[in-house]
Amino acid sequence: MSSDDLCYMSASEAIKQFRALSLSPVELLDAIIDRAESISDTINPFADCYFDEARHRAKKAETLYLQKKTNVRPLEGIPLVVKDICEISGKRTTRGSLVYGQSVSQQTSAHVQRLIEAGANTFARTTIPEFAWLFTTQSRMWGVTHNPWKIGISPGGSSGGSAAALSAGATTLATGSDSTGSIRQPASQCGIVGYQAPHGRIPNIGMSSFNGYSKPGPMTRTVADCALMTNVMSGPDYRDHNSLNKINQITLDDCDLSGVKIAFSLDLGCYEVSEDVVQETIGAIEALRCAGALVEEVPVIWAKDLIELALGAQEVLFSDYLSEVVNKHPDLVSDYVPQLLETANSYPIDTYYKSLATAGDVWRDHIGPIFHKYDAFITPTTTYTDIPATGWQKDTVTVNGKEFTDTETTMAVLWNMYNRCPVMAVPSGRATSGVPTGIQIIGRPHDDPTVFRIARAFEKERPWLDCAERRPNLAIKR
Secondary structure: OOHHHHHOOOHHHHHHHHHHOOOOHHHHHHHHHHHHHHHOOOOOOEEEEOHHHHHHHHHHHHHHHHOOOOOOOOOOOOEEEEEOOOOOOOOEOOOOOHHHOOOEOOOOOHHHHHHHHOOOEEEEEEOOOHHHOOOOOEEOOOEEOOEOOEEOEOOOOOOHHHHHHHHOOOOOEEEEEEOOOOOHHHHHHHOOEEEEOOOOOOOOOHHHHHOOOOEEEEEEOOHHHHHHHHHHHOOOOOOOOOOOOOOOOOOOOOOOOOOOEEEEOOOOOOOOOOHHHHHHHHHHHHHHHHOOOEEEEOOOOOOHHHHHHHHHHHHHHHHHHHHHHHHHOOOOOOOOHHHHHHHHHOOOOOHHHHHHHHHHHHHHHHHHHHHHHOOEEEEEOEOOOOOEOOOOOOOEEEEOOEEEEOHHHEOOOHHHHOOOOOEEEEEEEEOOOOOEEEEEEEEOOOOHHHHHHHHHHHHHHOOOOOOHHHOOOOOOEO
16 A cells, blocks of 8 residues: 555544554554655644654554454544644643743643544644634744645635645544634635534533534544544533533435435625636536435525624624734734734624624525425535635635635635534535635534535545545645
8 A cells, every 4th residue: 555545544444454454553653744744844734743642652552453452442543633722731722823832731622532532643733823813824833834735825724734734645634623614614725524513512611612603623534534523522511511412423324315405506696706616516516416416506695794794793702802912912923913803893893793683584584494495505615716825814816807805705604603504515626726626515403414414425426535636746836
């Protein structure tokens, strides 16, 4: 087996080979670390690294498999990277900022703890923009992270380091978090899978538990691995008031889409979508029809104002924090952070209230009826692919002859507002520039199984990253 195939091996396949003694956790980790080191200067997806610790754990995992222990944990020996906003006790969590450069966590985030307890081998942290508040991944703390498919182009944000590492074959599993698209947008940009579970499915500790927009989630290369991570990460936690008691164990036994009804919109009635994204989305729709689903386009006339309110609601909630950190640490924050504060302060204070009132009306009159008729709803994840890696929040790109910020090219935030809906981003193809495109599959509230069923059926029709021809050429430059 080639080193490249090892690097792109799914966790599900690796576990099978570990158990059959045809692959060692040490062998897999060594290949992953070699790849990680080879791309660190060009792609730059990693923050702190724990290679020596991880090698020690891999040797212990190897021994367990050789002894054919019956109680080997479900993720024993699988390489994992953790986004640098998720906590690991005894390790620093910088939030992508020099302000927190020496901040050592006293606890481990609930979802990360579950992955570690299941045997996942954490060998590195992944880069994020400062405070995870940008759709590119760059900071004074960690520098600029690039897209493995095209150097100079953004991998997305704020989970851009995790997405880039997966896309480059430099990890097997990764964690992310999503409050306005921060899992799904990087997944789309890098051609991988990203999942936003219903609020409370994967527990949060502290303030994030009470922000329905904000959710941790898995990032993987396959739908099966996404299910594997979701099953481990999900379930109630006594520290999270909003964690769901019901445990949804995802199985992928039924991928037949016969009788499944899916609605779709190419633009939600208000986005300017590039021709590449339109064509790849149409191809994805046809693939779902080939898999047996009934897929119909639905008119959307209700989204524009609500999307602006959804974005504004999060800006309003974040403005006090940004103001405090900019005033206290003007010499430490990245150059773009004052611009983030300016944007946050531009929204009226009543934006959050208006967002709630409008969200209720729109669900009652429009989205609720769609989900009453259809099992799922599909849109592109982003409208455009080639966002510069060094772009700031107010910088623009040209889409169909018109200027838009990268925030205006991301079609994700609506489903942070409707946070009981599970949403999975999966690759749909590639733009002419070579950068991936993606779709997001949105399910009815708490209906995770249907989203996974659709995603797995689509993956079988149009696989990605499963062979050299469908992987990035890591030497490509802008």
